[in-house]
Every structure is written in structure tokens, then in C-alpha cells.
Amino acid sequence: MKFTRRNFLATSVGASCLATTRYVSAAPERSAGQRLFYRRPATRWEEALPIGNGRLGAMVFGRVAQERLQLNEETLWSGAPYIPDNPDALQALPEVRRLIDAGKYAEATSLASAKVMAKPLQQMSYGTLGDVLLDFKGTSTPQEYERSLDLETARSVVEYVSKGSRHCREAFASAPHQVIVLRLESRGAPLEFLLRYRGPRKAKYTSPAYQGVATTLVESAAVDWLFTETDIVLGGVTSAFDAPGCVLLTGSNEAGPDTPAGLRFALRLKLVCDGSISESGTGLQVRGAQNATLLIAGATSYVNYRDVSADPVAIVRARTDAAAVIPYATLKRKHVGEYRRYFDSASIVLQGSGKSPAHELPTDERIVAASGADDPGLAALYFQYARYLMISSSRPGCQPANLQGIWNEGTNPPWGSKYTININTEMNYWPADAAGLGECVEPLIRLVEDLSVTGARTAKTMYGARGWVAHHNTDLWRATAPIDGPFWGLWPCGGAWLCNSLWDHYDYSRDAGVLERIYPLMQGASQFFLDTLVEDPGGRGLVTSPSLSPENAHPFGSSLCAGPAMDRQIIRDLFAHTAEAARNLGRDSEFAETLVKTASRIAGDTIGKQGQLQEWLDDWDGAAPEPHHRHVSHLYAVYPSAQINVRDTPALVEAAKVSLRQRGDLATGWGTAWRLCLWARMGDAEHAHSVLKSLLGPQRTYPNMFDAHPPFQIDGNFGGAAGIMEMLVQSWGGEIRLLPALPAAWSAGEVRGIRLRGALRLDMRWSKNELRHFELNGTPGTSARLRYGARTFQAVLNAQGRHRADAQADGLTSR
Ligand code: FUC
Numbered sequence: 001m002k003f004t005r006r007n008f009l010a011t012s013v014g015a016s017c018l019a020t021t022r023y024v025s026a027a028p029e030r031s032a033g034q035r036l037f038y039r040r041p042a043t044r045w046e047e048a049l050p051i052g053n054g055r056l057g058a059m060v061f062g063r064v065a066q067e068r069l070q071l072n073e074e075t076l077w078s079g080a081p082y083i084p085d086n087p088d089a090l091q092a093l094p095e096v097r098r099l100i101d102a103g104k105y106a107e108a109t110s111l112a113s114a115k116v117m118a119k120p121l122q123q124m125s126y127g128t129l130g131d132v133l134l135d136f137k138g139t140s141t142p143q144e145y146e147r148s149l150d151l152e153t154a155r156s157v158v159e160y161v162s163k164g165s166r167h168c169r170e171a172f173a174s175a176p177h178q179v180i181v182l183r184l185e186s187r188g189a190p191l192e193f194l195l196r197y198r199g200p201r202k203a204k205y206t207s208p209a210y211q212g213v214a215t216t217l218v219e220s221a222a223v224d225w226l227f228t229e230t231d232i233v234l235g236g237v238t239s240a241f242d243a244p245g246c247v248l249l250t251g252s253n254e255a256g257p258d259t260p261a262g263l264r265f266a267l268r269l270k271l272v273c274d275g276s277i278s279e280s281g282t283g284l285q286v287r288g289a290q291n292a293t294l295l296i297a298g299a300t301s302y303v304n305y306r307d308v309s310a311d312p313v314a315i316v317r318a319r320t321d322a323a324a325v326i327p328y329a330t331l332k333r334k335h336v337g338e339y340r341r342y343f344d345s346a347s348i349v350l351q352g353s354g355k356s357p358a359h360e361l362p363t364d365e366r367i368v369a370a371s372g373a374d375d376p377g378l379a380a381l382y383f384q385y386a387r388y389l390m391i392s393s394s395r396p397g398c399q400p401a402n403l404q405g406i407w408n409e410g411t412n413p414p415w416g417s418k419y420t421i422n423i424n425t426e427m428n429y430w431p432a433d434a435a436g437l438g439e440c441v442e443p444l445i446r447l448v449e450d451l452s453v454t455g456a457r458t459a460k461t462m463y464g465a466r467g468w469v470a471h472h473n474t475d476l477w478r479a480t481a482p483i484d485g486p487f488w489g490l491w492p493c494g495g496a497w498l499c500n501s502l503w504d505h506y507d508y509s510r511d512a513g514v515l516e517r518i519y520p521l522m523q524g525a526s527q528f529f530l531d532t533l534v535e536d537p538g539g540r541g542l543v544t545s546p547s548l549s550p551e552n553a554h555p556f557g558s559s560l561c562a563g564p565a566m567d568r569q570i571i572r573d574l575f576a577h578t579a580e581a582a583r584n585l586g587r588d589s590e591f592a593e594t595l596v597k598t599a600s601r602i603a604g605d606t607i608g609k610q611g612q613l614q615e616w617l618d619d620w621d622g623a624a625p626e627p628h629h630r631h632v633s634h635l636y637a638v639y640p641s642a643q644i645n646v647r648d649t650p651a652l653v654e655a656a657k658v659s660l661r662q663r664g665d666l667a668t669g670w671g672t673a674w675r676l677c678l679w680a681r682m683g684d685a686e687h688a689h690s691v692l693k694s695l696l697g698p699q700r701t702y703p704n705m706f707d708a709h710p711p712f713q714i715d716g717n718f719g720g721a722a723g724i725m726e727m728l729v730q731s732w733g734g735e736i737r738l739l740p741a742l743p744a745a746w747s748a749g750e751v752r753g754i755r756l757r758g759a760l761r762l763d764m765r766w767s768k769n770e771l772r773h774f775e776l777n778g779t780p781g782t783s784a785r786l787r788y789g790a791r792t793f794q795a796v797l798n799a800q801g802r803h804r805a806d807a808q809a810d811g812l813t814s815r
Helices: 005-010 028-032 089-101 105-115 312-324 328-343 363-370 376-393 424-428 438-463 494-509 512-532 565-585 589-601 650-663 669-681 685-696 715-728
Strands: 035-038 049-052 056-060 066-073 130-136 143-150 155-162 165-174 179-187 191-198 203-205 228-237 264-273 276-279 284-289 291-300 347-351 729-732 735-738 748-756 760-767 770-777 783-788 791-796 802-808 811-814
Touching (some): 035 363, 035 376, 056 291, 066 179, 066 291, 089 438, 179 191, 264 312, 328 376, 347 376, 363 376, 494 748, 512 565, 685 715
Antiparallel strands (some): 056 066, 143 155, 179 291, 203 228, 264 291, 748 760, 760 770, 783 791, 802 811
């Protein structure tokens, strides 16, 4: 068959990479919402395209002379099981509290610094698994170059013509087979390349038995299912960490007798091709191939936060061996099928009134154009991209998405690429349930289950309290003690906020199994605050102390204080949800009653002299040194909570708006996304839209559509998606709001499969800025209260569990 442009483009996903690359659809606006594409290879990491199966990730550069896949495995962190709790805290905390009550904030900070912080002061960090490089012989400047990421099938594709030969590379991260697959095809001149590994750590090319001998291994064509095969296996150990005063839980040590053990890791690269493969000394040389398939597996010795006994070499060998006997077309079909189970659960189309040619622009150019012109389709693409990133970095059974999901280029990433739980990890999960990806929250539940154990130790050792506590960060080892310094770390509400996120997850699904699982976690988090809340000496009610309003300095040279608004709001939610959970489960009625009573004694939200919602118990906002601070912690009550809302507390909403205007629209990526969610929640469509436009522009979005804090942090992607959804539909306070913040620029559109609180699913269509049709699905007989504009109405799902309504001249009519 002669390979013309036409027959390349016209085929659907099939066996060959070359025949399947272009997405062709009758509805270009829709297809543009499902694909990122570029006319140039990636030169820097933020241009490369991410693939991932929740556990294993790669950034694909799509270079012509040297392809680079930068790899990650989600458990490849520094450190080993450790206990960072500081027993000196128990004695020091009452004095820190006393100093805060006396207004001696600097002294309180010094004492906390000396006696209350974790040992070590920093937590561990996430790191790269290294690079796979393919050096191609005899390349020339390519023609017809395109690289793309198809969100519908989770495949990265690079295609070009060089010296008259057409080349295609397709990469995907398979969850069913736990390998990354890179397929290379050439029509014309055969493929000739050198495959090698480059890593930042001391790694050993090793024999299959993993004898620890530094040898390069080439397996002689052992199992030959296609033509020939060979591979590289390497193993290593993460660098030991120096943690004076820190208690280590395990002793096994490959780094040397005097240094704490790190994790062992392994990587296997297995090639299958129809040409020849030989060992070159630095890697594997492929010649004379038309097709080659590279299978990549990575693993570490991590089993869980206290067990590092897994055998990573055995794991990577088993995974690649299993994948190698499966034809490439089958690997691809199974991958696409498994991925689509998640991705197809929801969809979105956003359109303006005029014809927008923006979807024809390569994605990097489209992002640059976004800060100027309206591009509703780009917002839809951003939403779907966030869903793609969630599925690729947080599949059930895996670790939760960290600050960079699973994608991280180095070994010393910003903020350790950890779990920052004073906003960032929570924000990661804001869109998951509404976007039909509730299953992807499962890793977060397991994280909190672990924290409830390590955090119980912290609560007991440091506070002498029952229950459990986590401060503003955690890591692979589930450390829960306060880190970095009192200014950032001495904040006891990280675990409580995570519990509220889990409650939200339950509230969407109303799954009794989830409630069973999360109730003990919520109960333990509540118990900690029952034991540690104190009376404000000014008589305003119960407060946390010591604490801080995340990372924001108050006017007295510190962040340490008693009872910041965010803590009071988070704990009110925690107590209310825990009491409701106990009632739903028919348990612990006395405990639930105590929670309700205690919640009513927590100091309330107040409006300050500038008309703002007070960030602190005292009216310090006007004198705070950073009026445009990135965190908007005291607005937690507006979003993600709904304690303050347009229906029930209009005066507090007005105060929240004053605060938000004072903070300004310019912030980090996640700060911008939070502002977007807040304006949408408060019903200001145009303000939300203008904030969204700045998020989508090149200041806050890299060419590969990763969020720019800067640097890259994935929370902005997820928070942005939550904000887009919040503009279109909201469910809080027992009501569903349809198109509550629809900007003029999104005159027409459609969403399908959006989930709402109360186990409901929504499909909705609008045009000329008016709702045209919606359909609710759920359990038959469910009654839902809806609001569209000023009108409210009640919908009862019929025997098929459905309620449909169409727009008529006089409003919406059910049918
Ligand atoms: C918090 C934020 C920073 C950053 C870090 C990971 O400390 O204040 O902006 O996002 O987390």
C-alpha cells in the first residue's frame, strides 16, 4: 500500500501506529476539545507531553534525532520509613500558646522553632527514574512534523517524514499491563537507533539475577515471539538521607553500613523488533527494523509507608516478560479500553457565538492567543486535560497525585513534589467527583487511612491528645509532624481538611461502603480537636492554638496566632460531617452530640472594618504585610465549603467579595484557580471568566498545558477544571444550580455525565446563553431541588431513575 497523507488520516485506532495517528472527526470543535498537538518537538520539559497509568509516568519529547522519554515511578522518593515526631513539643506547646495569648508572637515563634518542629525539619522528596534515550542515525530536518496527545485514547504520537520515509512513534502507559509502550514504525528506510538509559542516581546495569554486579546485560534472544528480543535491566538505591535525630524504622541498607537505607528501584527496557539488536557498550543498537516496540517497567521496593521489602527487579522482569508475549495491537487495544472506562464517563463542549478558528491552532500557539481572545474550546480542552491528568496520575490502588501528579524531571523538585495539604492536595481532588472520576479519589482515602495511624502517633507524642493530626505537608512515608519552620508548618488542620474532602467524595456518591471507610478517619480527626481546642481569652469562643492562616504573615512579624478563620471553618465542617456520618451509620450518638455542641461554641466568622471577611480572629487584615497573598484561606467557607453562600449568608458573601477583591486576581496557578472557583461559586460569571482567561494564558499555562505556579504544579490544572465546572453547574446546600455563572462568551455548549451531590448525574445543553435541555439520572424516586436563574423547581426521578426537561417559551417543562 502506498502511504499517502489521505489514508494515514482516514483510519481509526488500529494495530499500526502509522495508520492511526490523526484524529479525524466530523465535529472539529469537539475533536479539538480532546487533543493537544504541536508542529515542533519539545525542547524543554514543559513542552513534552505526559503519559501515565497512575503508577508509571513518562514525558515524551518527540524529538527527531534523539527521542527522550523522562520516566517516573510514583514511589521513587528519597528516605525510608521514619518517625519525625518531636517529643519536646509536649512540654513546649502550652508555653507557645501562652505567648500567643500574650501577643508575644516573635517569642512564640522562636520557642516553636526550637522545640516543636519535626525531626528532620524537611520531609522527603519525589524524584525521577531517569531518561530513556533513542539516538537515531541519519536524520534530517523533518517534514510534515506533528506530535500530539490524544486525550480520548491516552496516546502520545509523533509523526514526520524524513528523507522520503514516514516515521511514527506512539507511546502509552498501560494500566492493564503496567508498562510504558513505545512503538516505532518506519515506512521507507529502516530504523537505526541506539537505545540507552541516563539517570541521576547511581544505578547498576545488572544481571537478571540482580546479583549487584555492575555489568551490562544483553540477554541472548531468549523468547522470540516476533523476531528478536533483548533488554536492559538496571537496579539501584536512592541516595541515603541524613536525618539527625530522626528515628528510622528499618535497617536494611544497600548504600553502606553507616547510612540509612533508601529505597531500591529497578527499571527494565525490553525491545522487540523485526531488525537486529546488538549490545553497543553504552546501550542496545537496533538496525534494519521497520517496527520496534520498547516495553518499559519501573518499580521500587516500597510496599507501604512502613514496609520496603518488595523486590523491584522481580517486579519489572515479570511485567515486561508478561507484556512481551502480547502482540502490540492487543496491548494498545487493552490500554485504550481500560482508559476509556474512565475518560468516557463525562464530556464537555463549549462554544462562542461566532466561529472560532482557534481550535485549528497548535496548542502552544492557542495558549498564547488565549490571553487576548475568547476561546471557549480551550476551556473545554483544559477541563478534559485535567480529567486525563487525573486518570493518568491517580488510578485506584496507586499513590494520590502529588504536587506534580506523577511527572517530575529531577531529584530535587520544587517543594519536594510532596503532598502539601494546606490547599494543594485538596485542590487536586476538587474536580474529580463532579467530572465523573470518583474512582480516582480512592488513593486519597488510602493516604488518609495511613495518616490516621502516623498522625495518631504525632497527636499523642506532641500534643498528648487522642485522635490524629496532620500538619501542612506529608510525603510517601506519611509523616505528620510540623515541618519547614513554624511560619509554614505549625498548622494542625491538614488532616481535618483532607477528611472534609473525603466527606465531599462520599456526598457525591452516597456510597455506604465509602462512608464506612471514612467515618473512623473523621472520628479520629474530630477527637484530636475535641482534645486541643481552647477558649479564646477574649471570650469569642473555641479556637485552635498555636496555628496560622496558611502561610500568611499577620501584622506582628509572624504567622503564628490563635483561631484563624480557616481553622474554625474547617473544624465546623469536620464536626458537622462527622456527626452526620455517625447518624447515617447509626453509631456513637453521644459523640455526635458532643461534636454538634462543641461546633456551636467555635468562634464565628466576622466582618472587619473594611467590610472584609476577617482572616484572623482580630481585625488585622488591613495591616497585614502581604495584601495580595496567594492563599485565600479564610474564603474556604465559600469554596470548597458552602458555609458562606449567596442564598443563606448574603452579608458574609459580600464581605468575602471585599476580601477577594483586596487580594486581587493575580496569583500563583493554584491561587488563580481558587479565585476562579470562588467567583464562580458567588455567581459572578464575568469575573470568573476573566480569571479563567488569565489561568489559560501563557503566564499560568505551559505549552504542554501543565499549570505554571510557576514552576509546574498540577493543582492549578485540577482547580481550573473545578472552576470551569463550577461556572456551569453547582450542587451545594441541598440544591442544584444550572448555569449559575455562565459568561456571555460561552453562548452554547453541552455537558454530559457530570456528577452532583446526592448520587445524581446530569446532562445539559444550552444555546444563545439560555438553558435548552437537561436530564438528571439517579435512583428512581430521588427528589432534587433545582435552580436556574431566579426560578427554583423540584424534580422527582421516574421509575427509570430519570428526569428530563426542555426549554419552552415560558420556561422549562419537564417530560
Ligand atoms: C504552599 C504554597 C506554595 C506552593 C507550595 C507547594 O506552600 O503556598 O505556593 O504551592 O505549597
